[in-house]
Amino acid sequence: MNHPDTILIVDFGSQVTQLIARRVREAGVYSEIAPFNAAAEAFARTRPAGVILSGGPASVVDADSPRIPDAILHAGVPMLGVCYGQQALTAQLGGTVERGMAGEFGSAFVDVADGCALFDGVWTPGERHRVWMSHGDHVAALAPGFRPVAASAGAPNAVIADDARRIYAMQFHPEVVHTPDGARLIANFARHVCGLTGDWTMAEFRAAKIADIRAQVREGRVICGLSGGVDSAVAAVLIHEAIGEQLTCVFVDHGLLRAGEAEQVVGLFRGHYNIPLVHVDAATLFMNGLAGITDPELKRKFIGKTFIDVFEDEARKIGGAGFLAQGTLYPDVIESVSFTGGPSVTIKSHHNVGGLPERMDMKLVEPLRELFKDEVRVLGRELGLPDAFVGRHPFPGPGLAIRIPGEVTRERCEILRRADAIYLEEIRTAGLYDAIWQAFAVLLPVRSVGVMGDARTYESVLALRAVTSTDGMTAEAFEFPGGFLARVTTRIVNEVRGVSRVTYDYTSKPPGTIEWE
Numbered sequence: 001m002n003h004p005d006t007i008l009i010v011d012f013g014s015q016v017t018q019l020i021a022r023r024v025r026e027a028g029v030y031s032e033i034a035p036f037n038a039a040a041e042a043f044a045r046t047r048p049a050g051v052i053l054s055g056g057p058a059s060v061v062d063a064d065s066p067r068i069p070d071a072i073l074h075a076g077v078p079m080l081g082v083c084y085g086q087q088a089l090t091a092q093l094g095g096t097v098e099r100g101m102a103g104e105f106g107s108a109f110v111d112v113a114d115g116c117a118l119f120d121g122v123w124t125p126g127e128r129h130r131v132w133m134s135h136g137d138h139v140a141a142l143a144p145g146f147r148p149v150a151a152s153a154g155a156p157n158a159v160i161a162d163d164a165r166r167i168y169a170m171q172f173h174p175e176v177v178h179t180p181d182g183a184r185l186i187a188n189f190a191r192h193v194c195g196l197t198g199d200w201t202m203a204e205f206r207a208a209k210i211a212d213i214r215a216q217v218r219e220g221r222v223i224c225g226l227s228g229g230v231d232s233a234v235a236a237v238l239i240h241e242a243i244g245e246q247l248t249c250v251f252v253d254h255g256l257l258r259a260g261e262a263e264q265v266v267g268l269f270r271g272h273y274n275i276p277l278v279h280v281d282a283a284t285l286f287m288n289g290l291a292g293i294t295d296p297e298l299k300r301k302f303i304g305k306t307f308i309d310v311f312e313d314e315a316r317k318i319g320g321a322g323f324l325a326q327g328t329l330y331p332d333v334i335e336s337v338s339f340t341g342g343p344s345v346t347i348k349s350h351h352n353v354g355g356l357p358e359r360m361d362m363k364l365v366e367p368l369r370e371l372f373k374d375e376v377r378v379l380g381r382e383l384g385l386p387d388a389f390v391g392r393h394p395f396p397g398p399g400l401a402i403r404i405p406g407e408v409t410r411e412r413c414e415i416l417r418r419a420d421a422i423y424l425e426e427i428r429t430a431g432l433y434d435a436i437w438q439a440f441a442v443l444l445p446v447r448s449v450g451v452m453g454d455a456r457t458y459e460s461v462l463a464l465r466a467v468t469s470t471d472g473m474t475a476e477a478f479e480f481p482g483g484f485l486a487r488v489t490t491r492i493v494n495e496v497r498g499v500s501r502v503t504y505d506y507t508s509k510p511p512g513t514i515e516w517e
């Protein structure tokens with residue numbers, strides 16, 4: 001896909017590089033990330049209007065530290081250096097960087113000393129602003145052409161500017177929410193410094209992608225495996241808009257979905273969009289195969305493999321296809337920089353339907369591979385998918401199987417499904433659904449004694465989990481308002497036979513994971 005107005009982000013391995021890309025896109029400008037040692041090629045390919053140099057764990061004081069490729073440094077395009085990016089710019093353009101006696105980590109304040117294009121309409125000289133710092137080294141002597149425009153206690157050159165060359169750099173991280181004005185500084189770089197208009201919209205993306213899909217597929221046939229999740233559904237609807245009946249969707253229903261989910265997918269695709277859909281009810285096959293499996297990884301492996309087998313059978317039945325569509329997202333394809341054992345590049349490849357394209361000799365159609373999760377939701381709404389579908393919490397591919405520690409049986413799936421439905425219904429009624437990243441119940445392989453009426457019960461324990469998160473990589477337990485958990489517990493124990501006790505899981509990630517298995 002051709003993006004004439006791109007900002008290229010050169011990744012030096014910061015944990016938060018992706019946030020820079022998001023802030024740029026929020027400013028209505030398309031952005032791509034390239035690891036520093038593949039940045040020269042990406043620069044030549046994208047011909048960006050500006051470059052942002054990320055932070056990173058290395059020290060420019062070290063001889064073998066990563067560098068900005070010369071082809072980028074001397075190209076004359078506007079640049080914004082962030083933290084390590086600032087230090088690399090300084091060192092490579094003739095200034096000096098020193099190892100600090102004491103670094104700054106966490107919240108700090110900068111005093112604005114002078115105006116510059118980055119600050120337009122955001123910061124004024126004489127003001128003091130909160131920023132988020134995380135650095136050991138600092139810029140000791142500026143490279144020729146630069147002037148300091150803001151200072152902090154630990155970094156006299158907290159922000160530096162070279163207006164003639166349109167190069168700006170800052171010691172703090174503007175991309176994190178702890179720098180309250182950071183997003184506006186990044187937007188200023190994109191618009192005022194690089195001169196971009198900020199008109200990259202989902203409507204434009206949709207139109208451009210449709211053209212791309214038509215050009216790639218031509219008269220070919222595409223098969224799309226639906227998982228019940230948002231990503232594959234959005235990919236399918238977009239592809240259908242591009243090529244209509246050349247697309248067939250295959251929904252492998254493994255019987256491990258939440259209450260009402262399969263009906264929702266079928267209703268949406270057949271009823272609402274009239275997209276050709278093969279609905280395979282494979283619950284018996286999956287349930288029989290899961291008998292006796294208790295190890296979480298073995299469950300995942302069995303489900304993944306069986307999914308592919310069933311999908312492959314169905315694909316053959318409908319006469320095969322040259323293309324396989326997947327809802328792969330940008331975070332799955334970003335090449336990540338790793339500094340363990342020296343700078344190296346590892347490519348995270350994620351296949352929703354692992355191994356299938358090679359096995360069936362199919363080419364991939366991945367229309368979402370440039371988007372972040374929240375952008376997929378925006379695209380889904382743009383395509384007319386209902387809010388209730390697009391805004392759904394993430395759900396793992398292996399489904400309820402990894403929320404039933406121990407052996408998975410039809411009966412235990414049913415108990416969990418009913419309890420989970422009550423929990424989610426109460427969350428929706430309380431208006432809390434959108435404040436939570438993921439909420440679900442887990443049916444534990446533990447039994448506990450209870451009394452109901454005059455009788456003693458001895459049934460399973462259920463754990464409730466709800467977390468907040470921005471990307472699923474870290475998570476905090478959600479704090480429900482007083483009385484909520486008691487209400488849900490009472491309903492579940494009263495209404496779901498097979499559950500005698502309910503607990504709430506307060507573990508954050510790390511050290512825990514979001515799922516129990």
Ligand code: XMP
Binds near residue numbers: 396398509512516517
């Ligand atoms: P964890 O449990 O690793 O989960 O903290 C992070 C996010 O990933 C989801 N998850 C999965 N998704 N297949 C998937 O498609 C899986 O095997 C799987 N395991 C975890 C989880 O629901 C959470 O959103």
